[in-house]
Amino acid sequence: xxxxxxxxxxxxxxxxxxxxxxxxxxxxxxxxxxxxxxxxxxxxxxxxxxxxxxxxxxxxxxxxxxxxxxxxxxxxxxxxxxxxxxxxxxxxxxxxxxxxxxxxxxxxxxxxxxxxxxxxxxxxxxxxxxxxxxxxxxxxxxxxxxxxxxxxxxxxxxxxxxxxxxxxxxxxxxxxxxxxxxxxxxxxxxxxxxxxxxxxxxxxxxxxxxxxxxxxxxxxxxxxxxxxxxxxxxxxxxxxxxxxxxxxxxxxxxxxxxxxxxxxxxxxxxxxxxxxxxxxxxxxxxxxxxxxxxxxxxxxxxxxxxxxxxxxxxxxxxxxxxxxxxxxxxxxxxxxxxxxx
Amino acid sequence: xxxxxxxxxxxxxxxxxxxxxxxxxxxxxxxxxxxxxxxxxxxxxxxxxxxxxxxxxxxxxxxxxxxxxxxxxxxxxxxxxxxxxxxxxxxxxxxxxxxxxxxxxxxxxxxxxxxxxxxxxxxxxxxxxxxxxxxx
Numbered sequence: 001x002x003x004x005x006x007x008x009x010x011x012x013x014x015x016x017x018x019x020x021x022x023x024x025x026x027x028x029x030x031x032x033x034x035x036x037x038x039x040x041x042x043x044x045x046x047x048x049x050x051x052x053x054x055x056x057x058x059x060x061x062x063x064x065x066x067x068x069x070x071x072x073x074x075x076x077x078x079x080x081x082x083x084x085x086x087x088x089x090x091x092x093x094x095x096x097x098x099x100x101x102x103x104x105x106x107x108x109x110x111x112x113x114x115x116x117x118x119x120x121x122x123x124x125x126x127x128x129x130x131x132x133x134x135x136x137x138x139x140x141x142x143x144x145x146x147x148x149x150x151x152x153x154x155x156x157x158x159x160x161x162x163x164x165x166x167x168x169x170x171x172x173x174x175x176x177x178x179x180x181x182x183x184x185x186x187x188x189x190x191x192x193x194x195x196x197x198x199x200x201x202x203x204x205x206x207x208x209x210x211x212x213x214x215x216x217x218x219x220x221x222x223x224x225x226x227x228x229x230x231x232x233x234x235x236x237x238x239x240x241x242x243x244x245x246x247x248x249x250x251x252x253x254x255x256x257x258x259x260x261x262x263x264x265x266x267x268x269x270x271x272x273x274x275x276x277x278x279x280x281x282x283x284x285x286x287x288x289x290x291x292x293x294x295x296x297x298x299x300x301x302x303x304x305x306x307x308x309x310x311x312x313x314x315x316x317x318x319x320x321x322x323x324x325x326x327x328x329x330x331x332x333x334x335x336x337x338x339x340x341x
Numbered sequence: 342x343x344x345x346x347x348x349x350x351x352x353x354x355x356x357x358x359x360x361x362x363x364x365x366x367x368x369x370x371x372x373x374x375x376x377x378x379x380x381x382x383x384x385x386x387x388x389x390x391x392x393x394x395x396x397x398x399x400x401x402x403x404x405x406x407x408x409x410x411x412x413x414x415x416x417x418x419x420x421x422x423x424x425x426x427x428x429x430x431x432x433x434x435x436x437x438x439x440x441x442x443x444x445x446x447x448x449x450x451x452x453x454x455x456x457x458x459x460x461x462x463x464x465x466x467x468x469x470x471x472x473x474x475x476x477x
Contacts, residue, residue: 314392319449324370
């Protein structure tokens with residue numbers, strides 16, 4: 001108990017001494033926040049801006065601005081209060097006998113986004129452009145494609161009729177948050193950046209996805225070569241690493257939905273020893289009426305990155321398919337019983 | 342409370358609803374929320390595998406027969422970050438599991454609470470954030 005009290009005191013102290021720089025970075029409204037200070041980005045031995053290390057982009061800030069909020073930023077007090085409430089909600093045991101309870105939470109298995117720290121973010125949404133913090137309207141083409149995809153899924157049968165009817169994430173092929181763009185969720189929000197001459201490697205803990213980004217100015221792959229995570233090429237713009245990805249497939253798992261015409265531009269700017277500002281712009285005229293941009297901080301955290309060998313241990317998919325077969329059998333037996341009555 | 346504040350807190354409700362603990366798969370497809378279960382058993386094997394760990398336990402039934410169960414647990418990545426490793430629980434450790442049965446009718450369940458025989462809950466010792474986020 002005493003230990004717990006000490007931990008709380010230490011956490012509060014850490015909050016107090018760290019809020020000031022975070023505030024300065026967070027209020028720079030969608031700009032590379034190096035403008036906000038005179039931070040000198042360290043260099044690798046070969047002279048590149050040094051982004052190396054372990055980072056987390058855990059956040060309680062939603063991608064889109066919640067209804068009823070019309071501001072870009074919360075005050076520091078509001079942001080801390082919201083994070084406290086969100087963390088407390090994660091710590092609570094869910095209500096027995098509810099769907100939510102057949103799920104993981106902190107109480108159950110320590111599933112929370114606090115473990116590596118959460119950088120304070122005053123933004124009311126990760127999206128800062130359009131200025132309303134919401135995804136732009138979907139184009140007519142985007143709506144048609146979404147309807148066609150839904151119809152194609154329906155033709156496959158029920159979601160648990162076959163493994164192939166399940167999403168890439170359930171099948172452990174690729175998690176939609178692993179990116180790119182790299183968006184956080186409740187767990188595995190950890191990244192390791194390694195730089196070598198001519199390359200940057202970002203190891204994404206979620207689904208253990210290594211992103212190898214060449215910096216030698218090579219062109220993108222030919223258009224007919226398409227990859228689930230696209231084809232990235234990188235360059236330095238001042239101290240900012242800019243990664244442009246194209247050559248996506250039409251099955252891009254990106255949760256917000258996109259077409260193979262997706263062009264993604266990510267920007268990594270080290271704004272403090274313990275922080276990288278991660279920004280991205282999504283251009284996909286076949287899906288949205290205009291490009292949109294979001295940003296969130298990445299906080300230095302402790303390594304190592306743990307393996308996430310999802311497929312190897314994915315009993316869950318088998319169990320769920322077996323559960324669906326058992327449900328079918330029960331329904332068939334009930335129908336026989338009814339008809340013989 | 343000012344109007345502005347009220348809007349902020351209303352917005353917070355939306356924010357929390359919009360950020361659920363989306364885990365890896367559809368739990369309601371794998372487990373049946375209508376079938377809660379409480380098992381007392383001893384640990385036989387602990388598979389620290391992703392995306393979810395699995396605890397194999399032997400449960401002694403009232404008739405004396407021992408039945409093997411598999412209980413789904415959290416991802417090793419989270420457990421290890423909380424200081425829970427494969428050495429935390431020794432084979433043979435007795436504990437009570439409250440959870441929900443698998444839909445397929447086999448001896449599988451998802452664990453909701455892991456309680457040691459002395460009443461302590463597993464995985465939470467000293468690590469729970471007490472509702473305060475580790476802000477940095």
